Amino acid sequence: MVKEDQSYYRFLKNDWKQLAPEAKLPLSDQQLKAIKALNDRISLQDVQDIYVPLVHMLIKKFHSFQDWQATKTDFLKLPERKVPFVIGISGSVAVGKSTTARLLQVLLTHFFPSLHSQLITTDGFLYPNAELKKRGILDRKGFPESYDMSSLLSFMSEVKNGKTRIRVPLYSHQSYDIMPDEYETVDNPDILIVEGINVLQLPSNQTIYISDFFDWSIYVDADPELIEKWFLERFGILLDTAFHNPQDYYYEYAQWPREKAFEEAKKVWKRVDLPNLEEFILPTRSRANLILHKVDHHVMDAVYLRKY
Numbered sequence: 001m002v003k004e005d006q007s008y009y010r011f012l013k014n015d016w017k018q019l020a021p022e023a024k025l026p027l028s029d030q031q032l033k034a035i036k037a038l039n040d041r042i043s044l045q046d047v048q049d050i051y052v053p054l055v056h057m058l059i060k061k062f063h064s065f066q067d068w069q070a071t072k073t074d075f076l077k078l079p080e081r082k083v084p085f086v087i088g089i090s091g092s093v094a095v096g097k098s099t100t101a102r103l104l105q106v107l108l109t110h111f112f113p114s115l116h117s118q119l120i121t122t123d124g125f126l127y128p129n130a131e132l133k134k135r136g137i138l139d140r141k142g143f144p145e146s147y148d149m150s151s152l153l154s155f156m157s158e159v160k161n162g163k164t165r166i167r168v169p170l171y172s173h174q175s176y177d178i179m180p181d182e183y184e185t186v187d188n189p190d191i192l193i194v195e196g197i198n199v200l201q202l203p204s205n206q207t208i209y210i211s212d213f214f215d216w217s218i219y220v221d222a223d224p225e226l227i228e229k230w231f232l233e234r235f236g237i238l239l240d241t242a243f244h245n246p247q248d249y250y251y252e253y254a255q256w257p258r259e260k261a262f263e264e265a266k267k268v269w270k271r272v273d274l275p276n277l278e279e280f281i282l283p284t285r286s287r288a289n290l291i292l293h294k295v296d297h298h299v300m301d302a303v304y305l306r307k308y
């Protein structure tokens with residue numbers, strides 16, 4: 001049964017999965033490989049039940065956005081121009097934002113191959129570690145003051161103005177820092193997905209939200225105790241990757257007894273990422289157009305859709 005409160009309809013998985021009956025997996029072998037390559041633990045049942053209807057709803061929204069752009073330029077007697085449709089994805093550190101974003105991109109490409117979609121993460125707009133140290137906020141990484149929000153806002157404005165070949169700095173979880181002289185290029189796509197913990201926040205000293213540039217927003221939600229578990233699992237993967245690479249930020253931890261390294265990671269979660277979730281990320285959840293709620297093993301149990 002679809003329930004509602006003042007702001008959202010709540011669809012349990014069984015209701016939500018009925019919504020795009022014409023859109024069925026199986027995907028081609030190649031698409032399945034693409035999904036499994038991005039994460040081989042993703043539930044294909046969830047892909048079918050949750051993500052496929054979601055992608056079809058997003059495309060309806062995209063078409064109505066395009067219609068409005070055409071109507072507007074026609075009414076204003078202005079030349080037509082392409083304005084990217086922007087989807088923001090928010091949620092805690094380690095809740096699965098980047099996996100969700102990549103999965104949406106794979107599915108958009110699968111069902112709508114003529115559309116060019118791109119994906120960026122706002123991690124690239126974190127100040128480099130050297131700058132965070134200079135400001136005395138290295139242990140506040142991820143908090144609002146650790147991002148160069150005015151660059152992020154300028155980037156969003158360039159995207160919406162149709163600028164081509166915009167360079168976006170890149171962050172590496174392995175080096176735990178911005179990668180010097182490495183960028184990705186955003187090239188006036190049809191759809192841009194912008195993923196990050198801060199995308200629904202009002203930047204300090206600014207008068208506009210990043211989400212003012214969004215045409216749709218998604219908040220990935222789960223119980224903080226589960227998110228801590230996923231954070232620690234990802235830490236374990238980062239340790240394994242770092243083991244033989246002294247350049248890796250996690251190399252030192254990888255040499256420690258495993259239990260001691262995990263104790264340290266738990267402290268980071270309690271001292272940094274959990275307070276950030278409680279103080280700055282969770283309060284933005286009610287601004288999202290859609291909330292994806294996950295339970296154990298990243299399985300989705302409910303979708304909340306804003307009523308207006």
Ligand SMILES: Nc1ncnc2c1ncn2[C@@H]1O[C@H](COP(=O)(O)OP(=O)(O)O)[C@@H](O)[C@H]1O
Pocket residue numbers: 039041042043091092093094095096097098099100230231233234237297298
């Ligand atoms: N749908 C999913 N199924 C299985 N594992 C997932 C899923 N989404 C995320 N994960 C795992 O959870 C951890 C955090 O995911 P990630 O996408 O890196 O989160 P975020 O971008 O929010 O920090 C990673 O280890 C990732 O592999």
Ligand SMILES: CC(C)(COP(=O)(O)O)[C@@H](O)C(=O)NCCC(=O)O
Pocket residue numbers: 092093094097123141142196197268272273
């Ligand atoms: C770079 C991040 C702020 C962004 O998180 P993400 O959403 O990419 O997981 C986060 O991974 C982080 O490094 N937080 C600082 C504390 C920590 O080491 O977890």
